[in-house]
Amino acid sequence: MKVSIDADICQGQGRCFSIAPRIFTFDDLGNGVVIADGTLTDQGLELARLAQSNCPEHAIFIEE
Amino acid sequence: MVRATSHFAYSPNDAEIRQVTQGGQLTDREPVRDFAIDWDHTDPQWVADPYPIWDDLRERCPIAHTDRYGSGWFPTTHDAVSAIANDTEHFTSRMVVVTKNRFPPGAPPAPMGGAPPITSDPPFHAVARRLLLPAFAPEPVNALEPQIRALCQKHLDALVGRDTIDAGHEYAQFIPPGVIARMLGFPPEDEDQFRDFVHVVLDLVDLEPEIRGPLFWPINAYFSAQIEDHLRNPRDDLTTFLLNVEVDGKKLAPEHVRGSMVLILVAGIDTTWSAIGSSIWHLATHREDLERLVDEPELMEVAVEEFLRFYAPVTMARLVKDDYEFRGCPMKKDDWILLGFPAANRDPAVFAKADEFIIDREVNRHAAFGLGIHRCVGSNLARLELRVALEEFLKRYQKFELDPSSDVTWAPGQVRGPRAIPLRVG
Numbered sequence: 251m252k253v254s255i256d257a258d259i260c261q262g263q264g265r266c267f268s269i270a271p272r273i274f275t276f277d278d279l280g281n282g283v284v285i286a287d288g289t290l291t292d293q294g295l296e297l298a299r300l301a302q303s304n305c306p307e308h309a310i311f312i313e314e
Numbered sequence: 315m316v317r318a319t320s321h322f323a324y325s326p327n328d329a330e331i332r333q334v335t336q337g338g339q340l341t342d343r344e345p346v347r348d349f350a351i352d353w354d355h356t357d358p359q360w361v362a363d364p365y366p367i368w369d370d371l372r373e374r375c376p377i378a379h380t381d382r383y384g385s386g387w388f389p390t391t392h393d394a395v396s397a398i399a400n401d402t403e404h405f406t407s408r409m410v411v412v413t414k415n416r417f418p419p420g421a422p423p424a425p426m427g428g429a430p431p432i433t434s435d436p437p438f439h440a441v442a443r444r445l446l447l448p449a450f451a452p453e454p455v456n457a458l459e460p461q462i463r464a465l466c467q468k469h470l471d472a473l474v475g476r477d478t479i480d481a482g483h484e485y486a487q488f489i490p491p492g493v494i495a496r497m498l499g500f501p502p503e504d505e506d507q508f509r510d511f512v513h514v515v516l517d518l519v520d521l522e523p524e525i526r527g528p529l530f531w532p533i534n535a536y537f538s539a540q541i542e543d544h545l546r547n548p549r550d551d552l553t554t555f556l557l558n559v560e561v562d563g564k565k566l567a568p569e570h571v572r573g574s575m576v577l578i579l580v581a582g583i584d585t586t587w588s589a590i591g592s593s594i595w596h597l598a599t600h601r602e603d604l605e606r607l608v609d610e611p612e613l614m615e616v617a618v619e620e621f622l623r624f625y626a627p628v629t630m631a632r633l634v635k636d637d638y639e640f641r642g643c644p645m646k647k648d649d650w651i652l653l654g655f656p657a658a659n660r661d662p663a664v665f666a667k668a669d670e671f672i673i674d675r676e677v678n679r680h681a682a683f684g685l686g687i688h689r690c691v692g693s694n695l696a697r698l699e700l701r702v703a704l705e706e707f708l709k710r711y712q713k714f715e716l717d718p719s720s721d722v723t724w725a726p727g728q729v730r731g732p733r734a735i736p737l738r739v740g
Contacts, residue, residue: 261689264452264697268615279444280451280694303677304619306685 251290252313253298255282259309269304270297282309343520353380353388355412355629355652356520361726368657369669377643383412383520386650387634387643392658392681394641398632398651399685404640405632405651406435407688411516411728412631412650415523422569429577430570432630432688439687441561446574446691449497449552455694458493462699465492466706473710477740478717481598481707482733486590489703493695494582498575499551500540511536512584515576517727537572552578578692585628586696588731590703592625593618595732596671598716603673608712611705617673618701623680624671626656629728630684655681656730714739 253273255266262281266274273294274282290298295312302310346357349367354360360367371378372390380386389395398405408427409416427433431442448454469488473479491505500508514529521529544553556571566574597604607617632651639645659680662668666677683690690696716722717736724732 261686262447262451262693263683263689264694265619267452276452278451278453279447300676304679306679306681306683307689 251295253284253288253290253294253302254311254313255284256309256311257281257283259307261307261309263306265304265306266301266310269301270294273298274301350375350378351380352382353378353386353652354382354520355388355728356726361724364656364730365660365669368654368660372657372661377641379643383414383650384416384648385646386412386652387640387645388652388654388657390654390657390661392661392664395653395655395658395681396685398640398653399681399688402436402439402687404635404638406635407433407439407630407632408435409433409633409650410631411519412652413519413523413526414521415526416633416648416650418523418527422573426567426570426573428569429573429580431574431691432577432581433573436687442570442574443687443691445556445559445561445566446578449555450691450693450695452694455698458695459698459702461496462489462493462702463706465489466703470706470710473739477738479737479739480734481594481737482587482591482735485707486594486703486735487584487587487733489590489699490583490586493699494579497552497582498540498578499544499549499553500579504536507536508579508583512580515580516584516729517725519727533576537575540575541568541572581690582692582695584725584729584731585690586692586699588627588725588729589622589625589696589700591732591735592627592730593621593700593704594707594737595716595722595735596621596625598714598735598737600671601715603671604713606673607704608708611708613674614701614705616675616678618697618704619678619680620671620673620675621700622682622697623659623665623675623678625731626659626680626682627729627731628682628684628690629654629656629730630688631728652728655684711737711739 260281266282267276273285275285277283298312302312346352346354350371368390376391377394378388389398406424408424410432422428425435425438431439434442466489469485473484491508495502495505511533518526540553544557548554553575556566556574559566607613630653632653634645634647634649636647659682660668683693714737717738720736722732723734
């Protein structure tokens with residue numbers, strides 16, 4: 251299970267890294283980035299899904 | 315040192331503006347009969363309570379039209395708002411505030427517009443935006459938290475011992491100007507007068523151009539004085555940064571520097587103050603939510619997002635680039651689009667129980683900060699100010715309600731929020 255952010259879609263709305271700060275962080279422009287390679291635990295998957303359902307730009311993708 | 319404040323001697327005061335407003339148009343305004351074919355976002359009914367109007371239009375239209383302001387469209391569904399916000403091919407951001415005069419004399423043309431990057435189109439937009447993003451990224455913004463908290467406490471300290479307060483004029487509206495003035499490096503003692511700027515730019519939109527135009531003169535003079543002062547005395551602030559930064563080896567055009575400064579000041583002030591005010595107003599009128607937030611402070615983060623969804627203060631505008639049929643609407647070149655992010659936030663197709671405020675709403679894909687490339691540059695700062703302002707307010711007051719002896723007033727135009735919020739806190 252892996253999560254990723256499409257950098258072309260992300261506009262730096264900032265929801266992902268405030269909801270799931272262990273999975274997402276931000277770059278120096280404030281855009282969301284996935285920490286490490288985005289591999290998810292079961293608990294991580296739940297949080298990643300919550301972040302995904304709060305992203306206004308639909309920029310988060312999860313491979314299950 | 316330039317005595318910038320002296321320019322405010324020419325600034326119109328509230329009484330003058332009221333006189334102009336009444337003389338200018340309020341009295342001769344045609345009442346709206348049907349918002350579907352004649353919408354007006356400054357109509358008293360819309361200003362007082364726009365939500366039933368939007369719900370009705372969403373079902374009936376869902377894109378309403380008006381011949382006012384020289385012809386404009388108002389999409390009410392999340393889907394249509396999102397489609398237009400993401401379509402920079404057919405819609406331009408050159409003008410983002412709906413006024414009677416689309417192209418005031420001297421307004422910088424596309425792709426920059428008068429207040430880059432909010433008024434800019436691609437590809438110039440990305441250049442102007444990239445310059446501002448680092449200053450408003452989470453890390454530098456989070457570092458401001460202690461300052462913001464101290465500012466909130468200072469204004470709350472001034473209210474100690476009072477049984478009734480105006481949480482708008484005596485609290486909410488002080489917080490954002492204090493923060494943004496510091497970021498731009500403007501003298502903190504000018505904060506009071508920043509509110510006049512905002513009023514002219516955002517509230518007085520349906521004045522005739524020949525009346526509205528001169529209201530900008532003192533604003534322009536103030537910015538000239540600040541630019542001059544920062545050129546002579548460079549310091550560590552956004553104004554100095556904009557004056558010195560180079561893109562491809564060239565400094566920014568003077569109108570770019572000035573436009574970005576105007577944007578940061580105007581967009582950073584009454585937007586956030588409106589959000590703080592609406593949230594306090596909500597808590598004053600919904601006791602169960604107030605009690606819950608006091609008892610469960612860990613809810614603050616999701617509550618802030620619901621305040622932002624439910625009371626999203628900001629509506630933006632676009633212009634139609636060329637004649638274009640959008641979802642059956644025959645849009646003409648230079649027609650206005652009133653881009654109702656707050657209406658999108660109430661769309662039941664996207665939000666469960668869209669018309670209910672749910673303080674612990676977990677799934678909340680709201681569009682309060684816009685969608686697409688023009689996402690509010692200051693959203694991290696706005697969220698921080700809103701959260702801290704509410705936290706500090708609730709530390710002082712755990713019980714409060716509207717004071718029935720005076721009226722709540724709401725701002726007209728494209729930034730919605732309560733101005734006066736009379737509360738009983740004792």
